[in-house]
Amino acid sequence: MHAIDVVSLTKRYRAALAVDDISFSVPRGATVGLLGGNGAGKTTTIAMLLGLLVPSSGRITVLGHDMARDRFAALARVNFSSPYVALPHRLTVAENLRVYCHLYNVRQVERRIGELTRELDLGAFIDRPAGQLSAGQKTRVALAKSLINRPELLLLDEPTASLDPDTGDLVRSWLERYRAESGCSILLASHNMDEVARLCGHVLMMKQGRIVDRGTTQELLTRYNRSDLEDVFLDIARSRGRHAGPSELGELTEMGERSEVGA
Amino acid sequence: MSSLRRIWGLMYRHLTLFRRSWPRLLDLAYWPVLQMVIWGFTSRFFAARIGNHGAVTVSMLLGGVILWETALRSHLGFAVTFMEEIWSRNLGHIFVSPLRPWELLAALVGMSAVRMMLGVVPAAVLAALLYHFNILSVGPVLILFAINLVLMGWWIALGCVSLILSQGGGAESLVWSMLIGLAPIACVYYPVAVLPHWLQYAALALPAAHVFEGLRAALGQGVIRWDHLGWALILNIGWMALAMLLFTQQFTMARRNGSLMNLGE
Numbered sequence: 001m002h003a004i005d006v007v008s009l010t011k012r013y014r015a016a017l018a019v020d021d022i023s024f025s026v027p028r029g030a031t032v033g034l035l036g037g038n039g040a041g042k043t044t045t046i047a048m049l050l051g052l053l054v055p056s057s058g059r060i061t062v063l064g065h066d067m068a069r070d071r072f073a074a075l076a077r078v079n080f081s082s083p084y085v086a087l088p089h090r091l092t093v094a095e096n097l098r099v100y101c102h103l104y105n106v107r108q109v110e111r112r113i114g115e116l117t118r119e120l121d122l123g124a125f126i127d128r129p130a131g132q133l134s135a136g137q138k139t140r141v142a143l144a145k146s147l148i149n150r151p152e153l154l155l156l157d158e159p160t161a162s163l164d165p166d167t168g169d170l171v172r173s174w175l176e177r178y179r180a181e182s183g184c185s186i187l188l189a190s191h192n193m194d195e196v197a198r199l200c201g202h203v204l205m206m207k208q209g210r211i212v213d214r215g216t217t218q219e220l221l222t223r224y225n226r227s228d229l230e231d232v233f234l235d236i237a238r239s240r241g242r243h244a245g246p247s248e249l250g251e252l253t254e255m256g257e258r259s260e261v262g263a
Numbered sequence: 264m265s266s267l268r269r270i271w272g273l274m275y276r277h278l279t280l281f282r283r284s285w286p287r288l289l290d291l292a293y294w295p296v297l298q299m300v301i302w303g304f305t306s307r308f309f310a311a312r313i314g315n316h317g318a319v320t321v322s323m324l325l326g327g328v329i330l331w332e333t334a335l336r337s338h339l340g341f342a343v344t345f346m347e348e349i350w351s352r353n354l355g356h357i358f359v360s361p362l363r364p365w366e367l368l369a370a371l372v373g374m375s376a377v378r379m380m381l382g383v384v385p386a387a388v389l390a391a392l393l394y395h396f397n398i399l400s401v402g403p404v405l406i407l408f409a410i411n412l413v414l415m416g417w418w419i420a421l422g423c424v425s426l427i428l429s430q431g432g433g434a435e436s437l438v439w440s441m442l443i444g445l446a447p448i449a450c451v452y453y454p455v456a457v458l459p460h461w462l463q464y465a466a467l468a469l470p471a472a473h474v475f476e477g478l479r480a481a482l483g484q485g486v487i488r489w490d491h492l493g494w495a496l497i498l499n500i501g502w503m504a505l506a507m508l509l510f511t512q513q514f515t516m517a518r519r520n521g522s523l524m525n526l527g528e
Contacts, residue, residue, distance in 0.1 A: 013521065047524050050359040054518045076361040085355035088276060095279050102272025103360040105265045145356070 001064050003028050003153045003185035009058035011044050018044045020209035031186040033196035036206030037237050042189040046155050081146035082157035089131025093141050096130055104149035116144040136167035154186045193229040205236050269362045273370035277344055291378055295332040295386035302328045303394045322482045325396045327451040332383050333409050335442055337416030340378030341371045342438040345424045364514055404487050408474050411495040415470045418506040425513040431522055450475050470495040
């Protein structure tokens with residue numbers, strides 16, 4: 001059983017097609033990157049995976065639970081972090097974590113908060129209101145919130161956006177360690193190519209709502225004859241997209257389907 | 264048990280804010296107390312000119328103030344607690360947690376009850392101290408009056424929250440104006456019979472009009488109007504069912520059109 005199984009997922013807002021018939025799987029214990037420019041459909045895809053948005057068609061299975069029928073059972077085993085969703089800024093870090101311990105039905109609340117405080121080095125500001133923290137501290141708190149229930153699947157939307165390189169590196173190191181120790185699966189949406197190359201075993205490239213290519217970082221580099229993922233990203237972004245000629249798009253799709261993370 | 268924990272989790276988040284911020288606590292009691300002061304002196308002024316019926320008039324007006332505040336604070340307590348989640352951009356985390364929509368509503372109901380008590384009790388105490396009006400003199404039936412008004416506050420707030428879910432922040436202003444806009448036909452300070460005939464039908468469709476008719480009967484004639492209490496309860500059940508239907512429909516629509524993702528932006 002995969003952590004995520006997505007089959008023919010489509011999201012249409014009246015005339016606009018935000019996600020167009022995508023299929024992919026995230027194996028257990030894998031970190032998969034979801035790459036694409038602004039408006040590519042990454043956030044919409046994550047919102048559907050979290051049950052925040054209902055697909056127009058298609059099927060999503062998360063940790064064996066059909067999200068259309070049984071999303072709350074899945075949500076108890078999943079967590080999410082994004083710098084674009086805040087935590088109540090008048091509550092202290094400890095109070096915020098306590099709230100989410102209750103929401104996720106975590107046993108031994110104070111012990112879990114203590115563990116996360118040690119692991120993510122929150123001690124210096126655990127009793128400070130969340131609104132008074134620096135961007136780096138907020139990211140660590142958001143990460144602590146996302147790990148409160150020891151999730152089996154972690155959905156991260158640009159987890160290191162607006163962080164300085166040092167803090168970004170700290171977060172990435174921590175995610176690597178956490179995945180190795182817990183066996184957690186991670187779906188990571190990011191614009192940071194170095195981050196994706198470092199953390200993700202597999203990459204899904206999205207453009208205009210479709211997955212236009214997929215594979216391991218090395219496979220993508222070889223396929224596009226490039227030395228870094230950023231150039232691959234630019235090649236895809238500058239191609240004429242899904243309405244491009246059959247030779248261009250057909251080749252991308254076929255190669256994508258052959259990869260391990262394929263549908 | 265898990266449900267109770269999740270409901271408590273959301274209530275804890277809001278109660279913590281009150282524990283730390285005395286201006287928030289003060290704000291809850293401020294308007295009910297101010298209303299009580301203004302209406303207390305006004306009713307005393309008129310009572311002095313009415314003569315024998317003065318004391319009953321004072322009781323009706325002050326009882327009306329306290330019970331109307333019960334409805335108003337219940338309504339605002341429910342809706343503002345929800346809006347605080349929007350203002351703090353926290354709904355994204357809440358809606359992707361295992362918290363069920365009905366648990367969210369239960370937490371809002373819990374917070375509404377707390378906020379209502381913190382607002383209304385000081386006003387009732389003030390009425391007793393300043394104007395020698397003890398709301399408890401209405402008798403045990405007072406509890407039934409209050410329950411009906413609290414229920415009315417909740418279903419109106421639920422309707423507002425439902426519209427915010429689908430229409431976004433633009434619908435927030437409804438929260439502040441909706442119940443106050445219904446005050447003329449709630450007949451808080453005057454009998455339903457005072458209204459034009461056609462407007463009486465609208466008034467009698469509101470549980471509040473029945474509650475205040477019942478309050479006046481209890482204070483003026485010392486009788487309990489079970490007919491009005493029964494109608495208030497039936498209407499509340501009907502309106503609450505409609506509000507829950509609206510919430511379910513709007514929540515589903517918000518998950519379809521993506522407005523759940525954009526609330527607070």
